[in-house]
Amino acid sequence: MSEHYPAFQLRLPKGGPVAHGRLLADGASGIQKFVIRAGSPARSEVVPSFALGTNTYHRIRQQLIEDGTIQPSEQWPGWLEVSEDVECTSPSAAGSILTGSSVNGWEVWRTAGGRPLSDFMGQDLGTGSPAAALREAELPEPGxxxxxxxxxxxxxxxxxxxxxxxxxxxxxxxxxxxxxxxxxxxxxxxxxxxxxxxxxxxxxxxxxxxxxxxxxxxxxxxxxxxxxxxxxxxxxxxxxxxxxxxxxxxxxxxxxxxxxxxxxxxxxxxxxxxxxxxxxxxxxxxxxxxxxxxxxxxxxxxxxxxxxxxxxxxxxxxxxxxxxxxxLSPRVEPTRGLLRRWLRAVGKDDEPADLLDALNARVDDSEFMFGPSYLMKKGVHREGGLERTWRTKILPLLEEHHYGEGVDVEARYGLETLRAAIRHRRGASTA
Known part of the structure; x- marks a missing residue:
């Protein structure tokens, strides 16, 4: 019944061409999906912050480009074009995919007369009924x-x-x-x-x-x-x-x-x-x-x-x-095995996960254990990055934690100590 809603359009940045879309009837979860019409233009580049701020939409856009759904446009040289209707989770998702930036879809999608999409959200499929407002908010099932x-x-x-x-x-x-x-x-x-x-x-x-x-x-x-x-x-x-x-x-x-x-x-x-x-x-x-x-x-x-x-x-x-x-603790899932799963997903060696497990096994306070995020940054996986991270981030925190206790932090938690312990454990398990 989405034909009861008016057609919406979006002018791309820098005086670009106009994209077209339509709002779908509400799903059971209360999320209003939006369809980008085939033949709509899309920006050829993205703003630098897009991959960081709205990573999900950036990934969807890249996938649409890779599978040919979004491709170079013959009609608008220098722009991209959508080859078939694309159903998005929200108007903001649709607008972000087309513009290569984070946008508020409820404001940027407008009718030919200039009215924003948000003006129509009090209507139930064009009837003016408040039925939509009376439904309870439902959260979608994670997949x-x-x-x-x-x-x-x-x-x-x-x-x-x-x-x-x-x-x-x-x-x-x-x-x-x-x-x-x-x-x-x-x-x-x-x-x-x-x-x-x-x-x-x-x-x-x-x-x-x-x-x-x-x-x-x-x-x-x-x-x-x-x-x-x-x-x-x-x-x-x-x-x-x-x-x-x-x-x-x-x-x-x-x-x-x-x-x-x-x-x-x-x-x-x-x-x-x-x-x-x-x-x-x-x-x-x-x-x-x-x-x-x-x-x-x-x-x-x-x-x-x-x-x-x-x-x-x-x-x-x-x-x-x-x-x-x-x-969320390194003692229990999903945190306990997160670093190992991430390393395998990005094609990296398991050593950082082994070292983190060995480190946390030696930390006596569960509230002071180290989470995987320390070892999921790009710099860690450059030449010498793991050693630098250990020296400048992890060991200083342990020095503070054991301040006044006379603990030799390097001897107890240093990389060479932990690597030796891992080799010894592996040797014992194969003996």
Whole structure:
């Protein structure tokens, strides 16, 4: 029934040609897919940050180019062209693939008259009915493709994360540094929401406050009088909550990712929002604006906590009751075997994984074990890179950890020591 929606078009950058697409009827998950029409132009190059910021869309674009779905255009020399209809997970995915950059598809796709796609999201297939807004947000089921992309050992682990979010709406990933907590949180939020435009990232720190997080008075300059006055300004949570509550968005998941959550004074940052995290069907009177406010049911929260920075045991019972807690530790999967799976996926030798396992076996504090991210950077796999990383990143942290204990860190954790231990273990196992 997508013919009830108007046709949409997108002008490519730098006065380029116009691409055409159509919006599909909502799927069961509330994710609105978008189809790029055959014959649409695409940009021939990508912006430098595209592969980093929206890696999923970059990879899809590259695959479409490799299989010939996107190919050099005869109609527009210097541009590419889509040879057949391409179904995308969202308007933003479609726009990003065509432009080679991260875009908000709800704004860049427009009708011939210039109206953005977002103007039509309050309508149910053109009837004007609010039926779409009344549906509950449903999270899509993670597939094996996502498990392979994230190098997770078992798709069932991702399914459990998805089920926990469905039940609790708030979840914390906790573990030592380098275990991929933030990367995993962002990738899961992007997948479950249908696109990066529905995900907002904030990072807590010791001076972070309720006024930074939700709303407060901040100095702002009047553009006409140039006078500075304090005005009520929304923070990231208020902005995302308002977006999720907007007509047409109520059945679409939105995600707030809070990085380094336990570095802030959580009671001070959340204030009366503690209550709303547990009771999504109730409202409270806000401290500054005086508005009655409720957290929308389609807003999900994923936090990360670094156990080496501040123990998770210090998190108060009120916060613990409102979040599900999932451990990401080198002791357990999916973190335990992640580095080995990644090395094999990119065609590298297993030695870094063997060394990491040997290192963590000698660390006496589970909250201070080393995650795989330390050894997944490009520099590690250049000539001399592993030795340099060990000398400048891993050993200094261990020096700090054993400060005042008289431990010879090099003798206990150095590369040559660990390599000798690995050779000895292998020799013993074959004897």
């Amino acid at each position: 094996q493709d996502l498990a392979d992309e994230l190098h997770v050992h078992d798709r069932a682990w991702l399914q459990e994360i998805r089920d926990l979010l469905c039940d609790e709406q708030q979840l914390v990933l906790y573990g030592p540094p380098g275990t991929g907590k933030t990367h995993l949180a962002l990738k899961l939020a992007e997948f479950l929401s249908g696109g990066p435009e529905r995900v907002k990232l904030v990072q807590f720190h010791p001076s972070y406050t309720y006024e930074d997080f939700f709303e407060g008075f901040r100095p702002q300059e009047d553009p006409d009088s140039r006078e500075v006055a304090f005005r009520l300004t929304p923070g990231p949570l208020r902005e995302l909550a308002d977006l999720a509550s907007r007509e047409g968005n109520q059945h679409v998941p939105h995600f707030l990712v809070i990085d380094e959550m336990n570095r802030a004074n959580l009671a001070k940052v959340f204030g009366e929002l503690y209550f709303l995290l547990e009771y999504r069907d109730r409202s409270v009177r806000l401290t500054y604006s005086g508005d009655d406010f409720a957290l929308p049911p389609n807003l999900f929260v994923i936090g990360t906590m670094n156990t080496a920075d501040r123990s998770i045991a210090l998190v108060d019972a009120a916060m613990r009751r409102r979040f599900a807690f999932v451990e």
